[in-house]
Amino acid sequence: MRWSEIGGQECSIARTLSVIGDRWTLLVLREAFMRIRRFEDFQQRTGAPRPILAERLKALVDDGVLERESYCDHPSRYEYRLTAKGLDLYPVIVTLMTWGDQWMAGSEGPPVGLRHNQCGHVVRPSLACPDCGEWVGPHDTTPIVREGAWALDQGAVSS
């Protein structure tokens, strides 16, 4: 199977990866969440090759994750901002960062922390059940596969 076809699968993970699963895309979004908005800044801070960055930005705009807005006529200049759809990727960015903090940080510890504005603490947000409020880990949930949606219907998450 070709990578460009994964969005056709009936799987929310595959479909999400068809939008943000390419090289450099998530680094671009990391910068977008750090208020970076312009081509040159994205280029310098991610290190992505310019032709690839141009292509990724275009694709993210087409997918509705970023919007391209003019901030100057003569010469025409544009900036890229997160849409509501893009802002909704915040949990993906945070969980990627959290895992890296936990497993990939050097001796100096994580380079970036998140201060929770409400309580003031620097925290690593984690997953909780919206119904009962309990913390949710890999052994706390069972996948429920809709009829006919998946080839195999496996049980709970494995160890």
Place this chain on the structure above:
Amino acid sequence: MRWSEIGGQECSIARTLSVIGDRWTLLVLREAFMRIRRFEDFQQRTGAPRPILAERLKALVDDGVLERESYCDHPSRYEYRLTAKGLDLYPVIVTLMTWGDQWMAGSEGPPVGLRHNQCGHVVRPSLACPDCGEWVGPHDTTPIVREGAWALDQGAVSS
């Protein structure tokens, strides 16, 4: 910059992507969380080309995300299981799925739900602050950059 060098950045997101950011890798992990353990099953369920699957599995073992265990001598056969480090990727998988459920599902709705074993409801877990328990969204946190760890010290998450 070459993609193979992103793990060298002092950024937890970049370092995480150096482990799970390649094509097919997250689909392999999706299957691992669905209790898939064998080469043929990974191949059929992800659709990844065989040489690429072999390479990805090897890399994930080298990175400590999966472990390769013999389940048969004569002929030697191995299966791949999530380690503790791999199980810790659960929030990444869940948030990818949640975003796809929200923004990429067809008219039939999401193909897979998660039943919370404790309370019995089918839920979409979301991020909460471990200190105060409040739900955490993109406007609720401020990145704190360690001295010298990043080129620019930007303010809070953008809109």
Place this chain on the structure above:
DNA sequence: TCCATGAGTTCTGTTTCGGAACGTAAGCCC
């Protein structure tokens, strides 16, 4: 006039991908 900035595009060689076929080691069945 010459240089600089911002946002890309073009060009070209390198790397990676992806599909088909092959290899290997065993078990099964007649």
Place this chain on the structure above:
DNA sequence: GGGCTTACGTTCCGAAACAGAACTCATGGA
């Protein structure tokens, strides 16, 4: 024993994607 099947990869090779450098275009300033 001969042939078929399963499981787990590896090899081969053409196609696609990437990555770095240079180039374009519009404008503004010294």
